[in-house]
Amino acid sequence: MRPLDTEPTSSPRIDNRTDRHRAAREALLISQRGRLLEGISECVEVKGYSATTLTDIVGRARVSRSTFYEHFENKEECFVAAVEAGAQLLYTRISEEMGRLEHPDARALVANSLSTYCEVIVAEPQLSRLVLVEAFKAGGAAVRRHDESLDLFTSLYREFHLRARQEFEDVPAVSDEQLALIIDAIAERTRRVIERGEIEQLPQRIPDLRAFAFAVLRLPPGE
Secondary structure: OOOOOOOOOOHHHHHHHHHHHHHHHHHOOOOHHHHOOOOOOOHHHHHHOOOHHHHHHHHOOOOOHHHHHOOOHHHHHHHHHHHHHHHHHHHHHHHHHHHHHOEEEEOHHHHHHHHHHHHHHHHHHHHHHHHHHHHHHHHHHHHHHHHHHHHHHHHHHHHHHHHHHHHHHOOOOHHHHHHHOOOOHHHHHHHHHHOOOHHHHHHHHHHHHHHHHHHHHOOOOOO
């Protein structure tokens, strides 16, 4: 979390964030493997995991079956890789945006991580559905990978809390189980929003998500 220059608050800031997200996405999906990950994401959004076939995936990705088997053994392996890629894109974007904050305290890091989270979910509805909804329906390795990604974000919030205890007086210890509740609750709320077709409304929930995270972390609310 290296502090960099703060972005301007005018409209170019929105454009810059959009450009950075586009660059991160292209870096993830530009290869043939990336096209397969995007292809399965698109297919699963339309047909669901169970109904998606290998023919669907290679057709959407515009590659041959032999190319598919150069990267994956089967549909499940491709799907799990897509779940991992979606979670990694989200983590990368959150890390990038936090890194651009100038001398942030724990509250600023939490707030920034949540706003970036919501932005990426809205910008990437297919990958978001894949990671937060379809992974559960597929079961098996996809669920395990989903859970591992949540653990990654729990570790991030552990860093926030340790920082808060250095910065603010009277911030008590918080258990790992309590920290995990932040991530689990946000992921479950997002899943419901996606399932209801209300993904565009997610940014409206940022104040509630922030208040909840601050409460669990025992952070002072700030101004």
